[in-house]
Amino acid sequence: MDLVRYTEVPTPLGDLLATDRGHGLASLSFPSQRHGAEVGADWQRDPGPFRQVAIDLEAYFAGERPDFAFPLDLRGTDLQRQVWEVLRRCPHGVTTTYGEVARSVGRPTAARAVAGAVGRNPVAIVVPCHRVIGADGSLTGYAAGLERKRRLLALEGALVA
Numbered sequence: 001m002d003l004v005r006y007t008e009v010p011t012p013l014g015d016l017l018a019t020d021r022g023h024g025l026a027s028l029s030f031p032s033q034r035h036g037a038e039v040g041a042d043w044q045r046d047p048g049p050f051r052q053v054a055i056d057l058e059a060y061f062a063g064e065r066p067d068f069a070f071p072l073d074l075r076g077t078d079l080q081r082q083v084w085e086v087l088r089r090c091p092h093g094v095t096t097t098y099g100e101v102a103r104s105v106g107r108p109t110a111a112r113a114v115a116g117a118v119g120r121n122p123v124a125i126v127v128p129c130h131r132v133i134g135a136d137g138s139l140t141g142y143a144a145g146l147e148r149k150r151r152l153l154a155l156e157g158a159l160v161a
Contacts, residue, residue: 005046006039009054012061013148016124020049024071027122028053034143035120053126060125063155065092068126076120079105083117084127093156095133098140119143131158 002021009016009028019027019037029036047054056066074084082105090096098111098118105114121129124144130152134140142149153159 004040004043005049006037006043007045007047007050007054009050009057011057013144013151016057018050018053019043021073024073025050025053025123025126026073026075028124028126029122030124030144030148033124033145035122036143037122057125061155072123072126074122074127076117076122079107079110079113080117080120083114084121084123087118087121087127087129087131090128090131092128093158095131095153095158097135098132099135101132115141125152131156 004019004021006017006019009018014030016028016030017037017039018025027037052070056068059066074081076084083101086101086104098115101118102108102111102114107113118129118132119141121127130142130149139146139149150159
């Protein structure tokens with residue numbers, strides 16, 4: 001079993017819990033986020049692996065567009081990893097839909113399965129699942145809450161009417 005290191009990264013939307021299993025950022029989640037990480041009894045608090053994450057998040061919340069170029073350790077099904085890779089390519093300030101993501105992964109009729117994969121994204125903000133909206137432009141589900149989604153999209157200048 002991998003040693004899990006963790007820290008909390010303060011943001012204007014609440015502290016993000018960051019984890020690393022020795023291969024890169026494994027999770028980044030808000031408190032009470034659905035499917036978010038929870039500190040395990042055998043985890044080790046260590047802010048060291050998260051210095052660049054904290055720097056990039058501070059820049060992001062200051063309105064900049066950091067590269068988020070640190071290594072990620074994303075674990076999931078093949079579909080989940082495909083969806084998360086599509087999300088990583090979604091530009092800052094741009095939204096997409098579940099249907100568009102489904103087409104991008106070669107499964108145009110699988111919008112519901114794609115929505116499930118989006119909802120299980122382990123790395124908030126860095127894998128920008130908040131940029132996925134409903135086909136009608138509505139702000140649909142976000143594991144960390146619609147208010148956070150709204151604020152992230154507003155920060156990026158992508159808030160839809």
